[in-house]
Amino acid sequence: MTKLLEWLLGISVVMSTWGLLTFDLLDLKLPPVYKEVAWPMPVYLLVVFGCYSLATVGYRVATFNDCNEASQELQAQIKEAKKDLQKKGLKF
Amino acid sequence: ATGVDQVVGMGLVAFSLILFSYYTVWVIVLPFVDSDHIIQKYFLPREYSVILPGVAALILILCVAFIGAVTWRNRKPKKVD
Numbered sequence: 362m363t364k365l366l367e368w369l370l371g372i373s374v375v376m377s378t379w380g381l382l383t384f385d386l387l388d389l390k391l392p393p394v395y396k397e398v399a400w401p402m403p404v405y406l407l408v409v410f411g412c413y414s415l416a417t418v419g420y421r422v423a424t425f426n427d428c429n430e431a432s433q434e435l436q437a438q439i440k441e442a443k444k445d446l447q448k449k450g451l452k453f
Numbered sequence: 454a455t456g457v458d459q460v461v462g463m464g465l466v467a468f469s470l471i472l473f474s475y476y477t478v479w480v481i482v483l484p485f486v487d488s489d490h491i492i493q494k495y496f497l498p499r500e501y502s503v504i505l506p507g508v509a510a511l512i513l514i515l516c517v518a519f520i521g522a523v524t525w526r527n528r529k530p531k532k533v534d
Contacts, residue, residue, distance in 0.1 A: 394484050394485060397484040397499070398480070398481055398484050400503075401480050401499075401502050401503050404502070404503045404506050404507070405476070405477075405480045405481075405502075407506070407510075408472075408473075408476055408506050409473060409476075409477075412469040412470075412472055412473040412476075413469070415465055415468070415469040416465065416466045416469040416470065418465065419461070419462045419463065419464065419465025419466040419468075419469065420462060420463075420465075420466050421462070422454060422458055422461060422462035422465070423454055423458065423459045423461075423462025423463050423466070424454060424462070425454040425458065426454075427454055427455065
């Protein structure tokens, strides 16, 4: 089974469970509190996923390994290379 | 990462934590709380917990479409000088 089919199957199982609970298609006679919690669930899961993505991006931006020494060393090497090539006749 | 990067990054983390907490209380905790409890006045009616993210998603899609349209309109023929 392809990944697409797996995801579609999983999503349809979740959505049909949600539909059954929200529209009371099985007449389960649950206390109405649970219906109140169930019906915003798809939107809630999307918002939670968005928050998780935002937090992950923000955290990885804040903890990114900058390598300042390597950067300065590289820039010095570029300057040196430019000087060397100009001496040998290459026009920049 | 240093300076502005750290501030922006941790700001995003803090914002998403606050948003997650508020939204979780709104959607999952509040139905189990008495309707005359003091906490209820800090939250909008339940319908807005679906309407507001819907509107936000719509605005996001409009922004993406706008950027895409402007980029498409500004595309130049193959030879880029």
